[in-house]
Amino acid sequence: xxxYTNKILVINLSNNNIQRIPTQRYIxxxxxxxxxxxxxxxxxxxxxxxxxxxxxxxxxxxxPLTGTxxxxxxxxxxxxxxxxxxxxxxxxxGGFFGPELKYAGYDGIVIIxxxxxxxxxxxxxxxxxxxxxxxxxxxxxxxxxxxLRKDDKDTQIACIGPAGEKLVNLSGIAFxxxxxxxxxxxxxxxxxxxxxxxxxxxxxGLDVAMPDQLRGIAEKMRERIKKMPSYxxxxxxxxxxxxxxxxxSKSFFGNxxxxxxxxxxxxxxxxxxxxxxxxFKSETCFGCPLRCWAYIKVKDVGGAGIAACQGTLTSLVxxxxxxxxxxxxxxxxxxxxxxxxxxxxxxxxxxxxxLYSKGILGNSDTDGLNLVHGNGDALLSTIEKIAKREGLGxxxxxxxxxxxxxxxxxxxxxxxxxxxxxxxxxxxxxxFKGAALSCAVTDSGSHNRATYGLCEFYYLSMRKEAETAAxxxxxxxxxxxxxxxxxxxxxxxxYENLHILADSFGVCSIPFMxxxxxxxTKAYNACTGMETTPMNLTTAAERIRTFERLFNIRxxxxxxxxxxxxxxxxxxxxxxxWKGEVLDKEKFVEMIDAYYSLRGWDHEGKPTQExxxxxxxx
Amino acid sequence: MIVxxxxxxxxxxxxxxxxxxxxxxxxxxxEARINIVxxxxxxxxxxxxxxxxxxxxxxxxxxxxxxxxxASLGAQIDYxxxxxxxxxxxxxxxxxxxxxxxxKRIIMCDLCQGDPQCVKSCPxxxxxxxxxxxxxxxxxxxxxxxxxxxxxxxxx
Numbered sequence: 201x202x203x204y205t206n207k208i209l210v211i212n213l214s215n216n217n218i219q220r221i222p223t224q225r226y227i228x229x230x231x232x233x234x235x236x237x238x239x240x241x242x243x244x245x246x247x248x249x250x251x252x253x254x255x256x257x258x259x260x261x262x263x264p265l266t267g268t269x270x271x272x273x274x275x276x277x278x279x280x281x282x283x284x285x286x287x288x289x290x291x292x293x294g295g296f297f298g299p300e301l302k303y304a305g306y307d308g309i310v311i312i313x314x315x316x317x318x319x320x321x322x323x324x325x326x327x328x329x330x331x332x333x334x335x336x337x338x339x340x341x342x343x344x345x346x347x348l349r350k351d352d353k354d355t356q357i358a359c360i361g362p363a364g365e366k367l368v369n370l371s372g373i374a375f376x377x378x379x380x381x382x383x384x385x386x387x388x389x390x391x392x393x394x395x396x397x398x399x400x401x402x403x404x405g406l407d408v409a410m411p412d413q414l415r416g417i418a419e420k421m422r423e424r425i426k427k428m429p430s431y432x433x434x435x436x437x438x439x440x441x442x443x444x445x446x447x448x449s450k451s452f453f454g455n456x457x458x459x460x461x462x463x464x465x466x467x468x469x470x471x472x473x474x475x476x477x478x479x480f481k482s483e484t485c486f487g488c489p490l491r492c493w494a495y496i497k498v499k500d501v502g503g504a505g506i507a508a509c510q511g512t513l514t515s516l517v518x519x520x521x522x523x524x525x526x527x528x529x530x531x532x533x534x535x536x537x538x539x540x541x542x543x544x545x546x547x548x549x550x551x552x553x554x555l556y557s558k559g560i561l562g563n564s565d566t567d568g569l570n571l572v573h574g575n576g577d578a579l580l581s582t583i584e585k586i587a588k589r590e591g592l593g594x595x596x597x598x599x600x601x602x603x604x605x606x607x608x609x610x611x612x613x614x615x616x617x618x619x620x621x622x623x624x625x626x627x628x629x630x631x632f633k634g635a636a637l638s639c640a641v642t643d644s645g646s647h648n649r650a651t652y653g654l655c656e657f658y659y660l661s662m663r664k665e666a667e668t669a670a671x672x673x674x675x676x677x678x679x680x681x682x683x684x685x686x687x688x689x690x691x692x693x694x695y696e697n698l699h700i701l702a703d704s705f706g707v708c709s710i711p712f713m714x715x716x717x718x719x720x721t722k723a724y725n726a727c728t729g730m731e732t733t734p735m736n737l738t739t740a741a742e743r744i745r746t747f748e749r750l751f752n753i754r755x756x757x758x759x760x761x762x763x764x765x766x767x768x769x770x771x772x773x774x775x776x777x778w779k780g781e782v783l784d785k786e787k788f789v790e791m792i793d794a795y796y797s798l799r800g801w802d803h804e805g806k807p808t809q810e811x812x813x814x815x816x817x818x
Numbered sequence: 819m820i821v822x823x824x825x826x827x828x829x830x831x832x833x834x835x836x837x838x839x840x841x842x843x844x845x846x847x848x849e850a851r852i853n854i855v856x857x858x859x860x861x862x863x864x865x866x867x868x869x870x871x872x873x874x875x876x877x878x879x880x881x882x883x884x885x886x887x888x889a890s891l892g893a894q895i896d897y898x899x900x901x902x903x904x905x906x907x908x909x910x911x912x913x914x915x916x917x918x919x920x921x922k923r924i925i926m927c928d929l930c931q932g933d934p935q936c937v938k939s940c941p942x943x944x945x946x947x948x949x950x951x952x953x954x955x956x957x958x959x960x961x962x963x964x965x966x967x968x969x970x971x972x973x974x
Binding site: 418426483505 | 830832836842845848861919920939942
């Protein structure tokens with residue numbers, strides 16, 4: 201079928217067997233990308249699979265729109281059993297790898313088994329080779345990419361840094377030198393397979409069903425993207441995001457301790473000055489007009505591409521309270537090169553800083569490091585230790601939950617995590633009942649993979665837009681009010697559906713909502729030649745969502761896992777616009793009940809027979 | 819000609835997909851007449867395409883006289899004469915001519931017969947289609963703007 205390449209590459213590293221399976225049989229039910237990936241994971245792994253064993257599989261999956269003319273279509277979804285949460289692990293990356301893979305003739309790659317020594321996979325169109333990669337052992341992402349691009353600079357690379365090789369759960373998979381499938385420990389899964397990198401180059405291209413229609417639709421989509429309120433501002437977001445989070449009262453500082461850190465404006469100012477005085481070039485992902493990326497370079501420190509995202513620079517600053525932005529930039533470069541998820545890494549380090557300030561960790565635990573909030577040098581050295589699993593780094597390497605279990609009871613009381621122990625994406629969730637619910641019920645990743653752009657997020661700064669979105673979706677503006685529990689289960693379910701469709705189409709979730717499902721459906725039809733409707737696609741999203749749940753149930757998930765950290769129920773916010781806000785246990789449980797029922801799941805969160813039948817999943 | 823403003827390109831590659839869709843009815847950067855050359859380690863994105871030279875090396879190198887010069891569209895390939903010898907690819911100093919990976923035909927920018935689609939679809943207006951005779955004065959005007967900005971910056 202057009203839009204797809206109709207081949208998925210299945211590589212078994214244990215016996216070097218390389219197969220190609222047709223995509224066709226998965227399309228109707230699971231679309232592509234995230235949907236097909238979870239289906240393959242379920243089919244190809246045994247029950248209770250150990251995430252770091254050869255039996256686990258790692259799935260890279262593009263969607264039918266990836267690499268087409270549809271805007272923002274550079275995405276690839278990566279799915280595996282997560283070693284960090286022991287549940288479904290999923291992360292989605294932009295950049296240029298997904299399109300290149302399709303131009304080489306593949307919709308996806310499935311990695312099974314484990315190589316006997318470090319290898320990399322080299323793909324050029326029909327030629328697929330497994331090559332030894334001992335010379336890349338221990339190499340950072342930047343050097344790995346450079347080495348693998350030596351013969352052809354247009355090669356796209358998926359690789360791990362030293363952190364992934366050391367099976368650090370805070371490690372992600374880098375796509376060339378910038379994008380990451382960062383969360384959930386997928387870098388460790390890749391490391392456990394002795395797979396250092398996948399290099400891909402494709403010149404075969406892609407057929408679409410209705411080229412002329414697609415051109416017209418894509419033009420309209422780009423126009424809508426340019427009308428997004430944030431469009432003009434994106435290139436400035438790299439330093440403005442601090443203040444944008446502040447204007448929505450989504451900021452918190454340290455280990456979820458306060459929302460009004462006195463020195464924050466100084467930190468913001470430092471960030472702004474630093475970035476404004478750096479070499480700065482606006483960048484973007486494949487086919488995307490948004491420019492939420494930039495290449496930033498500071499003389500004598502270094503340069504790299506960076507996304508203006510809550511998970512990158514804002515995470516590093518707000519979690520660690522380091523005001524010296526030169527140190528923050530260095531920390532970012534280190535994470536990027538060592539192969540670490542900046543989000544989870546900064547959350548784990550602030551956790552350790554919190555414990556150190558309370559005396560739960562002492563100087564002997566930190567190897568003499570003065571691990572207080574604000575200490576930029578301590579931040580840098582801890583990042584390196586995490587990647588090497590050295591000293592305190594070995595304690596923190598697998599994330600907050602694992603660290604707390606190693607340190608003990610007092611530490612466990614200070615943790616903040618979403619389902620399965622995954623660190624939350626940077627955002628204060630106590631006032632945002634929808635985000636909190638989303639963190640608890642989502643089956644792969646934190647709420648940034650579940651309900652990106654939920655209208656309650658921007659209620660304070662763009663009230664009119666938030667209310668319009670809520671009215672369009674639920675018929676009431678009240679659904680946009682962050683602190684209201686009512687309407688949130690439905691709102692979360694609706695946003696989840698849209699997010700799943702973006703990840704399954706192979707496009708970015710940021711412009712998905714503003715462009716609207718109607719136009720995405722048209723683009724999908726123009727690419728594939730199908731005649732589907734937004735309603736059919738929504739049913740497919742529900743199917744994928746329920747299937748993600750089925751995977752987690754198979755791996756032992758039950759209702760009690762659908763929870764968020766105790767602290768968010770017990771510690772009301774001390775200051776800021778949402779002073780006094782805290783999660784209410786009773787109302788939270790009611791939200792979960794309502795959410796299950798909307799999804800057609802029973803009281804225990806298990807899909808009912810009726811639901812499985814309706815979705816064709818019996 | 820198509821004038822590239824290198825400072826404006828964000829590297830999205832929309833020009834490549836639009837180009838291949840327009841000329842080949844499918845999506846493939848390897849079939850596009852324009853490609854963005856990327857250097858990730860320095861954040862550099864440079865769209866490269868046939869520059870419609872005044873004294874085209876490709877024309878001189880072609881043994882079949884299969885590249886003709888149109889007064890307004892510059893060098894154009896006459897496929898009835900082209901034998902696919904690839905001399906033009908070797909002669910072009912900037913990679914403006916390439917080989918279609920599947921059909922092995924010689925391909926180069928034909929300016930979409932005067933309505934270049936890459937220019938239309940560039941989200942940053944990094945590509946512009948203008949009369950060559952107007953180029954220099956336009957560049958000088960832009961130069962003055964930059965100069966004015968610098969003068970403002972160094973004002974004591």
